[in-house]
Each structure stands twice: as structure tokens, then as C-alpha cells.
Amino acid sequence: MTIVSGVTGCLCGGYLTDLLASGGIRGGRFRLPLVWWPIAVASIIGMVCTSDPTLSLFFLGLLTFGSALSFSGAATVIQDVVPNQLRGQAAALNYIWTGIIGLSLGPTSVAMVTQYVLKDSSLLGNALVIVIVPLSVIGFFACYLGQDNYQKARDDLIAMLHTDTDTPATPETAPENKKSDARQQTIV
Secondary structure: OHHHHHHHHHHHHHHHHHHHHHOOOOOHHHHOHHHHHHHHHHHHHHHHHOOOHHHHHHHHHHHHHHHHHHHHHHHHHHHHHOOHHHHHHHHHHHHHHHHHHHHHHHHHHHHHHHHHHHOOHHHHHHHHHHHHHHHHHHHHHHHHHOHHHHHHHHHHHHHHHHHOOOOOOOOOOOOOOHHHHHHHHHHO
16 A cells, blocks of 8 residues: 555656646645645544544555655755755755654654553554644645745746846845945944
8 A cells, every 4th residue: 555655646746746837837846735734634534533444544545645745746846946056955954854853753743642641552543633633734834835935936046047147036125235234343
């Protein structure tokens, strides 16, 4: 189940991110996580609430599919907004934080809620819901609110590539002139 769901999710994620980016949809590739977070919530709740092992396995496959769907698009999102010189570092940071948060803090949080809050190891499913559902809601809103910033960064990078300059395409409000600040510090 995991192999089939994971591979299918990766292939669908790559196809969908390309489709979204080429379709002229604002935010393009960064819209895919907006699909992942509801899948995470539905699959975790489904796994916990069902007593049928086959249905539980289906929800596990759905969770794996959604995770692979979103994870496979992360590399292309990074490439969309990060200049060539920094892409390796940005990808490395993404994988480090994904590992630290997803593979370290995630399971540890579920175990701590099971042991110290619910105090019953048979309530592991409830601990999964307590940890994953709120984090999925936060993740959804973070991705939703980041759509404009993603598109702005992508537009800036594309404009820099076309003009062969390091100046962003969208004007930013700059703080006061740094030279005048330096002069004021030397006068004082």
C-alpha cells in the first residue's frame, strides 16, 4: 500500500505542479499543499475512527499518497523562488527542517501526548488526531497566506533572469538611506 500510494503520489505531484505552473494559475506550484493538508486531516480521522482494518489501510494509503503528492512538489517550489546560486542551500534547509520537524518532533509529539496527556497507550489514535489535525490546519493557513509571497518571489526571479540583474521586479519600500544613517552615526 505504501509503495503504490507513495509512487503514485510523487508522479501525480510532479504532473500537477507542472500543470498548475503552465496553466497560468497565480501561485501555481504552491497551490498543491492546499490539497495535501485536507487529505492529511481526512485520512488521520478516517484511520482513527474506523474499526475495519481494510478501510484503515485505505486511509493509510490516502495519507501516504497526499504526503508524497506534496513532498514531491517542494523541490520545484524552491526552484521557482530561489536564485541558482542558493538552490542547493535552500533545498538542504528544506530537507533538514522536514527531517527535524516531521521525522523527529512529529512522532515524539504523538508519543508524549499518548503517555503524558492521555496516559493510555491504547489511545494512540486519539493522540494522532490531537497532534496532526491542529498542525494540518495551521499548515493549510500558512500555505494559503503564503500564496502571494510565493508568486511575488517567483515573478521577481523571472524578471531578474530576463533582465540579467539582481534588482527585484516589484518595488519594495526600502528603509531610510543607509548612507545617511552611517553619516549620522559618525557625527554623533
